[in-house]
Amino acid sequence: MDTALQERLHLALLAQRRAFEAERMPTYEVRRARLQRLLAMTRQHGEALASAMAQDFGHRARQESLLADIFTVEAGTRHALKHLRGWMKPRRVSTPLHFLPGRNVLMRQPLGVVGIVSPWNYPYYLAMEPAVAALAAGNRVLIKPSELTPATSELMARIVAERFAPEEMQVITGDAEAGKAFTGLPFDHLFFTGSTAVGRHVAQAAAKNLTPVTLELGGKSPAIVDRSCDLQLTASRLAFGKLFNAGQTCVAPDYLLVPREMVEPLAQQILAEMRRMYPRIAGNADYTSIATPRHHARLQGLIADAAQRGARVLRSHDEQPADRRIVPALLLDVPADATVMQEEIFGPLLPVVGYERVDEALAHINRGDRPLALYWFGQDGAARDHVMRETHAGGVTVNDCLWHLGQEDQPFGGVGASGMGSYHGEWGFRTFSKEKPLFIQSRFAGTKLFQPPYGATFERLLNLLKKVV
Numbered sequence: 001m002d003t004a005l006q007e008r009l010h011l012a013l014l015a016q017r018r019a020f021e022a023e024r025m026p027t028y029e030v031r032r033a034r035l036q037r038l039l040a041m042t043r044q045h046g047e048a049l050a051s052a053m054a055q056d057f058g059h060r061a062r063q064e065s066l067l068a069d070i071f072t073v074e075a076g077t078r079h080a081l082k083h084l085r086g087w088m089k090p091r092r093v094s095t096p097l098h099f100l101p102g103r104n105v106l107m108r109q110p111l112g113v114v115g116i117v118s119p120w121n122y123p124y125y126l127a128m129e130p131a132v133a134a135l136a137a138g139n140r141v142l143i144k145p146s147e148l149t150p151a152t153s154e155l156m157a158r159i160v161a162e163r164f165a166p167e168e169m170q171v172i173t174g175d176a177e178a179g180k181a182f183t184g185l186p187f188d189h190l191f192f193t194g195s196t197a198v199g200r201h202v203a204q205a206a207a208k209n210l211t212p213v214t215l216e217l218g219g220k221s222p223a224i225v226d227r228s229c230d231l232q233l234t235a236s237r238l239a240f241g242k243l244f245n246a247g248q249t250c251v252a253p254d255y256l257l258v259p260r261e262m263v264e265p266l267a268q269q270i271l272a273e274m275r276r277m278y279p280r281i282a283g284n285a286d287y288t289s290i291a292t293p294r295h296h297a298r299l300q301g302l303i304a305d306a307a308q309r310g311a312r313v314l315r316s317h318d319e320q321p322a323d324r325r326i327v328p329a330l331l332l333d334v335p336a337d338a339t340v341m342q343e344e345i346f347g348p349l350l351p352v353v354g355y356e357r358v359d360e361a362l363a364h365i366n367r368g369d370r371p372l373a374l375y376w377f378g379q380d381g382a383a384r385d386h387v388m389r390e391t392h393a394g395g396v397t398v399n400d401c402l403w404h405l406g407q408e409d410q411p412f413g414g415v416g417a418s419g420m421g422s423y424h425g426e427w428g429f430r431t432f433s434k435e436k437p438l439f440i441q442s443r444f445a446g447t448k449l450f451q452p453p454y455g456a457t458f459e460r461l462l463n464l465l466k467k468v469v
Contacts, residue, residue: 005178012170013185016113016140019167025109026138028085034135035084037163038128039077045159046070049124049152056123056149058289058324064245069124072406076129079408079425080136087136087429093437098465101442108433110138112188117179117202119194120146120291121248121346127156130191130214131169133428139189141169144182148292180205187211189432193250194218195344196369196417214421214431216250217414218344221371223253223401224361224387225266226378233399234377235269238350239277241375241401243328246288247348248295251373251395251405254345257361260354267314267330267352274316274328281328282321289324290347296324299347302340306351309335358383362390369417370394375401394418 023030050065093104114134118127127143134141143160145153150173157171164170172182183190183202186209192202193216206213223241225234241253258266278287290296307313312332319327328348334341340351355361365371374393376384384398394414395404405412413422423431441447449461 002177005174005181009172009178009181009185012142012166012172013113013187015167016142016170020110020112020140028088031088031136031138032081032084034164034168035077035081035132038132038135039074039081041159041163042070042073042077042124042128045155049155052151052155053123053149055151056120057291059285060245060288061286063286064288065124068245069122072125073128073132075406076132076408076424080132080429083426084136087426090438095439097468098446099439100446102445102447103440103442105438105440107436107438108137108430109436111432111434112139114139114141114432115182115185115187115190116141116143117183117190117192117194118143118145120148121245121250123149123152124156126193126216127171130193130423130428133423134189134191134432135169137429137432139432140167142182142185142187143169143171144179145171145173147173147175147179184208189214191423191431192216199419214423215414215419216412216421216423217372217417217419218250218346219369219371219414219418220254220341220344221251221373221375221393222361222365223256223375223377224358224365225256225258225262226358226376226380226383226387227259227262228378228380228383229399230377230379231262231266231269232273235266236273237377237400238375239270239273242350243274243277243287243348244402246290246326248288248291248346249402251402252346253350253373253375253401254371255341255351255353257353257355257364260356263332263352263354267332270330270350271314271316278316278328281317281319281325282323284325287325290326291324293324295346296326299326299345299349302343302345302347302349303329303331306331306334306338306340309338311335311338311340311351358387362387365391370415372414372418373397373402373404392416 050062053065054060091106093106095104116130127145131141153173157173160169160171183205190206190211191214196217199215199217203213278284281287311334314330316328326348331351334351370392372394374396376387376398392415397404408425411422411427412424413419421431
């Protein structure tokens with residue numbers, strides 16, 4: 001391990017730790033000012049960040065960057081500013097009869113120094129959205145962005161340094177070795193977004209310091225199509241959800257479960273919708289490239305493996321782009337042992353699996369790890385409720401894709417192999433806070449009756465409490 005890197009990380013953590021010790025409970029005004037600076041930074045540099053992301057990806061649709069990375073951070077910050085005072089207030093909690101006139105209060109305190117490890121696919125949003133929650137809760141923040149988006153990471157480091165003192169919030173750039181060292185620091189909370197495989201290593205590194213973690217991971221998020229669906233509307237929304245950011249989204253639909261008789265008509269409608277949204281692939285400014293050559297080669301390998309095993313590959317366009325754009329493809333009749341059915345895809349490929357009865361589809365989902373997202377399309381409320389009861393997922397959007405991710409009044413997080421913990425809105429504030437229970441005793445407390453020497457009075461009181469509590 002590079003000793004200079006270790007020293008740099010240690011000093012950054014130490015500076016923030018000392019600053020927190022000097023200000024353990026930042027005021028509303030201090031927290032509000034920090035959030036306002038983050039909001040102003042995002043607004044000022046939105047276009048520059050979009051350009052940096054396009055440079056990192058080879059090409060990334062400007063509109064997708066402005067919507068998914070810039071607007072989402074703005075919206076999350078405005079939501080936090082609107083609700084911050086209420087989130088900070090101590091909460092009165094009900095008190096049992098036998099402890100009256102004492103009272104219970106729940107106090108929310110910042111944890112201290114929060115570490116955030118963010119990925120490459122939404123490099124600004126997935127760094128700054130948890131930072132919003134951590135700052136709102138009164139913490140200091142260190143961020144390690146992905147080395148796979150160097151232009152964006154360097155820009156983030158620069159603009160954060162312009163608006164924040166390093167003991168408030170700092171971005172630390174570096175390679176995978178730096179990321180490994182970062183996760184081994186004794187943070188008060190560590191927040192990681194990335195793959196399940198890497199998430200396991202992060203959890204192990206944090207465990208050595210007993211550092212609590214929030215893991216936002218991924219998995220194979222299914223979309224279930226019910227016979228009661230509107231075919232054209234379903235196809236349009238699936239095409240959008242799959243091709244936004246060229247499928248490089250942790251909550252993108254990873255495969256479809258479709259009534260067998262609907263597989264072919266739905267597949268053709270999805271392909272038509274893909275062509276409507278993207279009349280061409282090569283040189284289309286609206287269509288994003290695959291971020292790295294390694295990921296591009298991996299996706300090509302998934303297609304080749306599925307085809308070799310007998311899958312039908314239906315491409316949306318008859319093109320061969322010269323850059324890292326991949327022509328969207330539906331994969332039909334894919335055998336269960338194909339790699340594309342075993343790994344999270346993270347690209348514009350969509351396997352379509354037929355079913356006869358919905359319970360077959362549910363069994364298929366429940367045999368695998370619990371996904372980060374689940375999608376259901378249909379108009380039959382009873383059928384929808386049956387699917388919701390019989391499956392687990394981090395979050396659900398009904399009759400659309402992705403949009404549950406943008407709900408600041410709902411928690412976002414995984415379950416099982418797709419993650420642990422949640423954030424967004426008040427849930428993020430709570431993640432980065434210690435909710436400390438206070439019992440405030442009264443001068444005239446009846447609990448004196450429980451003190452020794454014990455005797456008949458104690459027995460009568462205990463028997464009375466058993467009847468009324």
